Amino acid sequence: MSETPADHDDADTGTTAEPDENGLFERYSTRALVAGVTIVSVVALLLAGLLFPDSLAGTLADTLTSRNTLAAALRLSVPIAFAALGGIFAEKAGVINIGLEGLLIISAFSAIYVADITGGVWIGFAGGVVASTLLAALFAVVTIGFRADQIIAGLAVWLIALGLAPFASQVIYGSPNTPTVATSPSINVPVLADIPFFGALFSASPSVYMLFAAVLGSWYVFERTAFGRWIRASGENPKALDTAGVSVTHVRYAAVLISGVLAGMGGAALSLDLGQFTGNGPTMVNGKGFIAIVAYLFGNYNPVGAFLSTMLFAGLDAVQTVLQIQGVGIPRQLIRITPFVVVIVVLALVGRTRLPEAAGEHYDTEE
Amino acid sequence: MSAFDRARDALDRLVDASASERILISTAALVLSILIGAVLVLVAGRMTTCTAGEAVYYFGTGFCYDPVVVFDRLFLGALGDPFSGNWSPNGQFAVTLRETTVLIFTGLSVALAFRAGIFNIGTQGQMVVGALATALGVLWASSLVSGALGTVVLIPFGLFVGAVFGGLYGAVPGLLKAYADANEVITTIMLNFIATGVALYLVSGVFKDPESAANQTVPLPEFAQFPALLFGARQDFSIVALGFGLLALAALYYVLEHTSFGYDVRTSGVQPEAAEYGGVDAKRTVVASLTLSGALGGIAGAMYVMMILGTFQTGIPSYGFDGITVSILAGNNPLGVGIAALLFGVLKSGTTVVQFATDVPPQLVGVLRGLIILFVAMPEFFRLAARRVPGAGSRPEAVATDGGTVTESGGETDE
Numbered sequence: 001m002s003e004t005p006a007d008h009d010d011a012d013t014g015t016t017a018e019p020d021e022n023g024l025f026e027r028y029s030t031r032a033l034v035a036g037v038t039i040v041s042v043v044a045l046l047l048a049g050l051l052f053p054d055s056l057a058g059t060l061a062d063t064l065t066s067r068n069t070l071a072a073a074l075r076l077s078v079p080i081a082f083a084a085l086g087g088i089f090a091e092k093a094g095v096i097n098i099g100l101e102g103l104l105i106i107s108a109f110s111a112i113y114v115a116d117i118t119g120g121v122w123i124g125f126a127g128g129v130v131a132s133t134l135l136a137a138l139f140a141v142v143t144i145g146f147r148a149d150q151i152i153a154g155l156a157v158w159l160i161a162l163g164l165a166p167f168a169s170q171v172i173y174g175s176p177n178t179p180t181v182a183t184s185p186s187i188n189v190p191v192l193a194d195i196p197f198f199g200a201l202f203s204a205s206p207s208v209y210m211l212f213a214a215v216l217g218s219w220y221v222f223e224r225t226a227f228g229r230w231i232r233a234s235g236e237n238p239k240a241l242d243t244a245g246v247s248v249t250h251v252r253y254a255a256v257l258i259s260g261v262l263a264g265m266g267g268a269a270l271s272l273d274l275g276q277f278t279g280n281g282p283t284m285v286n287g288k289g290f291i292a293i294v295a296y297l298f299g300n301y302n303p304v305g306a307f308l309s310t311m312l313f314a315g316l317d318a319v320q321t322v323l324q325i326q327g328v329g330i331p332r333q334l335i336r337i338t339p340f341v342v343v344i345v346v347l348a349l350v351g352r353t354r355l356p357e358a359a360g361e362h363y364d365t366e367e
Numbered sequence: 368m369s370a371f372d373r374a375r376d377a378l379d380r381l382v383d384a385s386a387s388e389r390i391l392i393s394t395a396a397l398v399l400s401i402l403i404g405a406v407l408v409l410v411a412g413r414m415t416t417c418t419a420g421e422a423v424y425y426f427g428t429g430f431c432y433d434p435v436v437v438f439d440r441l442f443l444g445a446l447g448d449p450f451s452g453n454w455s456p457n458g459q460f461a462v463t464l465r466e467t468t469v470l471i472f473t474g475l476s477v478a479l480a481f482r483a484g485i486f487n488i489g490t491q492g493q494m495v496v497g498a499l500a501t502a503l504g505v506l507w508a509s510s511l512v513s514g515a516l517g518t519v520v521l522i523p524f525g526l527f528v529g530a531v532f533g534g535l536y537g538a539v540p541g542l543l544k545a546y547a548d549a550n551e552v553i554t555t556i557m558l559n560f561i562a563t564g565v566a567l568y569l570v571s572g573v574f575k576d577p578e579s580a581a582n583q584t585v586p587l588p589e590f591a592q593f594p595a596l597l598f599g600a601r602q603d604f605s606i607v608a609l610g611f612g613l614l615a616l617a618a619l620y621y622v623l624e625h626t627s628f629g630y631d632v633r634t635s636g637v638q639p640e641a642a643e644y645g646g647v648d649a650k651r652t653v654v655a656s657l658t659l660s661g662a663l664g665g666i667a668g669a670m671y672v673m674m675i676l677g678t679f680q681t682g683i684p685s686y687g688f689d690g691i692t693v694s695i696l697a698g699n700n701p702l703g704v705g706i707a708a709l710l711f712g713v714l715k716s717g718t719t720v721v722q723f724a725t726d727v728p729p730q731l732v733g734v735l736r737g738l739i740i741l742f743v744a745m746p747e748f749f750r751l752a753a754r755r756v757p758g759a760g761s762r763p764e765a766v767a768t769d770g771g772t773v774t775e776s777g778g779e780t781d782e
Contacts, residue, residue, distance in 0.1 A: 098552060142741060142744070142745050142748075146745040146747040146748040146751075147745070147747045148741075148744040148745035148747070148748075149744050151486060151552065152695060152740060152743075152744040153741060153744045153745070155488070155691065155740060156737050156738070156740040156741035156744060157737070157741075158737075159688065159692075159733065159736055159737035159740060160734060160737030160738060160741065161737075162733060162737070163730050163731070163732070163733025163734035163735075163736065163737055164730075164733075164734050164737075166728070166730045166733075167407075167411070167728050167730035167731055167733070167734055168411070168414075170728035170730060171411040171414050171415050171728060172414055172415065176730075281682075282560075286560075287556070287557075287560055290553060290556050290557070293553060294553055297550075297553075331568055331572065333564055333565075333567045333568035333571065334564070334565070334568050336564055337560060337561050337564035337565065340557045340558075340560040340561050340564070341557075341561060343553070343557050344543070344549070344554055344557050344558070344561075347543070347547075347549040347550065347553060347554060348543050348547040348549050349547075
């Protein structure tokens with residue numbers, strides 16, 4: 001338990017005072033509070049909607065219980081949740097990957113580009129994953145190999161992708177937006193897809209099923225495999241891992257590459273789902289990588305928790321999209337910023353998230 | 368050794384070790400980024416199509432874009448072609464200085480926060496808020512005064528309004544960090560999105576100029592804008608504004624190096640625990656530095672409105688993000704910010720020249736920005752490279768210096 005000097009993101013200092021168990025319990029209760037408040041307000045809203053179907057509450061309740069909303073929330077959560085899973089791998093291993101946004105951008109563009117030149121959606125998907133993994137590899141070399149500051153290098157990854165993707169699109173297609181490519185049809189599970197509301201879970205694009213698999217897979221890796229334990233140790237107590245004869249460097253490289261693969265799947269799914277990459281302004285990714293970071297912080301580094309908190313943000317986004325279309329009197333531009341406001345509120349309520357002990361620090365093998 | 372001494376020691380070490388080395392690293396990062404940019408231009412030139420007459424030939428292969436022309440236009444073009452014989456201060460050179468002026472403020476904004484150990488990614492949002500507040504505040508005040516007196520009164524007033532609103536917007540992540548432990552990297556990025564969204568709402572609605580198709584506020588009268596002295600009015604550059612910028616550089620340098628507040632800020636950045644142990648109120652320092660940082664961002668917005676645009680329009684260029692690069696390149700030193708801002712002013716102003724002269728997409732500069740940050744962040748890379756060069760290996764290992772913060776490796780080197 002050493003002091004961590006000059007810890008600019010500050011989130012992991014000061015945790016030395018209390019035993020981890022206590023801290024966990026405290027945070028657990030804040031999370032429970034947030035979850036409780038969410039559930040209570042949703043129930044209240046549904047009741048109000050039932051009583052006054054013509055009011056704003058009625059519209060909101062309709063929207064919330066609509067199968068389309070669930071379908072939209074699932075679709076919107078795909079890139080965020082994939083990126084969040086990737087972020088968990090990297091950060092648990094001790095590398096804060098703030099460049100997730102960049103990984104999403106580069107894979108979203110590459111997926112469309114490869115799909116466009118090969119004509120295959122799945123080849124495009126693979127292309128996006130490869131591009132993102134390569135950028136993640138660069139990030140890994142820079143932070144692990146050359147000991148760069150993780151936050152600054154992560155920012156660089158974001159800014160490079162933010163420039164490179166529209167640059168490439170402009171060079172190749174003469175516009176920051178690509179032309180559209182074919183999309184893959186959604187998969188319907190017979191019978192189950194006909195269930196009201198929850199049927200949306202069984203009639204979704206392939207990427208949604210891949211997300212389910214990735215969430216469960218990540219959970220399994222962390223909870224049940226040796227590799228999962230190594231990752232945890234690499235972030236919490238690299239010295240112990242080193243003593244046990246496992247290379248901290250290798251584990252960290254692997255974790256960052258996995259984060260590249262997962263974020264790449266998210267980015268590829270994002271653009272291939274629409275069949276187009278749009279690169280104006282903050283590009284089509286538009287902050288999803290940063291929301292992913294908040295999602296896994298709020299989900300306490302648990303893959304399932306991260307997925308659920310992603311569904312909270314994506315659900316909000318889905319509801320706001322529907323509200324924009326219906327025009328409920330709240331200006332469109334203001335509805336659009338609700339997810340960002342919620343992120344800040346959640347972050348303020350959850351407060352100090354306990355980062356892995358050695359996150360953000362470089363580890364030197366003592367030879 | 369008391370915590371206070373230790374903090375001072377760490378500080379001295381950082382300053383000593385880095386001054387010359389940091390200049391070397393920044394220069395090397397810049398050169399390397401340009402080289403990679405050149406390769407990128409060549410590769411891009413292979414991926415696009417052009418007629419045989421337009422192509423240039425290197426190594427026996429034809430390329431559609433010529434990196435030499437690109438970088439010639441980018442740098443010499445931005446300086447108004449000093450070697451062409453008919454250089455005039457009214458050309459592109461004035462645009463470069465204009466961009467430099469705004470970048471000085473965003474760069475200082477980021478640098479100040481960095482020195483306090485805080486990542487303020489939110490300068491862009493603080494600039495948007497400051498710009499909008501200035502546009503509306505000065506517009507309102509311009510009905511009360513006019514003429515030369517108006518200029519003398521309104522410009523300081525506009526800068527003040529921008530600073531206040533930018534500062535308040537910067538205080539938000541400061542308070543969230545100090546009292547709710549919310550990570551400022553995330554909150555400031557979110558606040559950028561929120562600022563842009565709310566500004567769009569206001570400017571497309573209540574505050575929209577009814578006579579304009581664009582989402583903008585009613586333009587300020589001429590006397591409420593920075594006067595164009597010495598330079599032509601067409602480039603929207605004012606030497607007065609640049610003067611304010613240089614004044615701000617000197618003032619921030621003085622505050623950081625020679626006042627007790629500056630000492631608090633610097634020690635909090637280098638050794639937060641030691642600083643607190645030595646009597647620095649950490650929470651107050653966080654809020655104060657982010658507020659001041661936001662105020663500088665807000666002034667950048669005010670400059671943009673009162674010098675360049677004369678109104679607030681949605682879609683403010685990414686001066687705030689460029690400020691991050693400027694600050695990192697300058698090693699977060701206020702005086703270095705001046706040089707780095709000039710360099711980035713060249714890049715920004717050169718971009719438009721490149722756009723006129725070639726077909727290379729202007730996003731190239733965005734890529735360069737990212738590459739520069741990446742390379743400056745990895746001093747170790749250059750040290751290793753230097754060691755490979757014969758005769759250069761005798762240099763003593765320096766403290767790891769990155770964007771101005773010391774990262775002592777893990778917990779194994781200290782007590």
